Amino acid sequence: MISLKNVSHVFDNGVEKNHVLKSLTLDVPEGQFVTVIGGNGAGKSTLFNVIDGNLRHTSGLITIDGKDVLRTSHSARAALIARVFQDPNTGVCPELTIAENMALAYSRGKWPLFQWAIRKKDIAFFKERLAEFDLGLENMLRKKAALLSGGQRQVVTLLMATLQKPKLLLLDEHTAALDPKIARQVMGITKKLVDEQKITTIMISHNMSDAIAYGDRLIMLNLGEIVMDVQGREKQALTPAELITKFEA
């Protein structure tokens, strides 16, 4: 259960104050997949940055399973929250091999520091997980991540994010930089990974049909406030055209 209570965030450059999040309150039950839409400046990315601790000095309360995440250490929070970014270059270390990247993600939050990084049984496990996607990635474990295409990187990043089930998965327009065909493929993989482990997920999307097609619940943000919150049948009945009218209203 992820709970946000009266979360406000203000960008203050000394001259003017910009209220990016206005007393936002939101409860996401365990295992729910929420899609978030909203125009530029709606506060979507700020919301993610506040949740995962990239932004400080936020008022309000954010808890994950009752744990106050605004007041925990960076590493403790990273153990709970995984985030996949839009830019495929941000999710992996290009100079490290795929196996090394996965080993890092696998030890997220635990850090048994002086343990050998790449162990045989881990390799077998990574191979098995990569083979599920039919992308031939399982044969590239010893290759540098720099050799992966954008789509492959996002797949590896997604797998890394879910290798150890996070309490919350944040997807920040993670298919926006990919071509439509690959984007669809990556969305399919996303759904599979999220459904398998019933991961509580919040996904920002610019694609209206994706926002309707995926997830259990849809939220629209505008100027730092929730202006629409639908789920179940109501969400399924939505059409992209309807959403766009709402969007522009």
Added chain:
Amino acid sequence: MTANTFLTSIYGSLGQGLLYAPVAIGIYLSLRIMKKPDLTIEGTFAFGAVIAMTMLHHGAHFMTTLIVAPIGGAAAGLATALIHTKLKIDGIISGLLVTMALFSINLFVMGRSTISAPLDTFIFAPIRAQLAASGMQSFHALLWSYIIVGAIVLVVVIAALYFLYNTLFGLSIRATGDNERMACSIGINTDGRKICSLIVSNAITGLAGALVAQQQSGANVNSGTGVLIIGLAALVIGEIITPKNASILTRLLFIALGSFIYFSCISLVLITGILSPDWTRLLTALLALLALCMPKLREAIFKKRAVEIK
């Protein structure tokens, strides 16, 4: 040039190469793994040299210098790292500040501007005595003692780094240098890793300073001058011959080989008598430049060929 002088020069270069290799490895750790140049190296090298020589001068055993000099180097690295990460000062400037400060600290440690100690207190003395006793010519015994000590120390350094950089901790250091944002997002304390990296690279450099001071039979405030470019030249020469996709272990071994090649080049030019030793620094700069340009040169040559084939 007779075969004998040639061989002697190769032995000399091998010893020098092995003793300086840790410096090149230290530069590799900061410049390549953390992707940030560290200019503390020159200060740290001199610091290690001064610590070792002062200790020997006051009658300490050479084994203790092998422990204290790296600790001194580590402290210098820590200072640079803290200035860089906590006070948010640019890495290059942090290194320069610490190097500057070390100049005075070195004078304070020595209590004078230059210091030396009796030859028989040096780390090379026991091996040299052994070799001489077994009938080796005294000059050759000296050269071989450099090679043996250099090789032993280098093996220990490379083995330690091999283990460190293959643990999750080492992997997290490499990730910090490679993609700090990713490292941060999976909960790695990136500042902590930067600090550790600088401590390790400077400890190794301090150790090299201690050994080279004993090889040169003395230390002074200028002991570190030029070391950065020597190490860089050795590093890039080593990198040119390193196979692609090499593991960390192979990379470190090739850097050591690069160090040997660098000293061989310099000494071969000098023994032919074309240039006087005054030109060593210029030669070093040119060698480093050539090695740095090599990837681009190679690319240009291969591109030309590809066009011709078309």
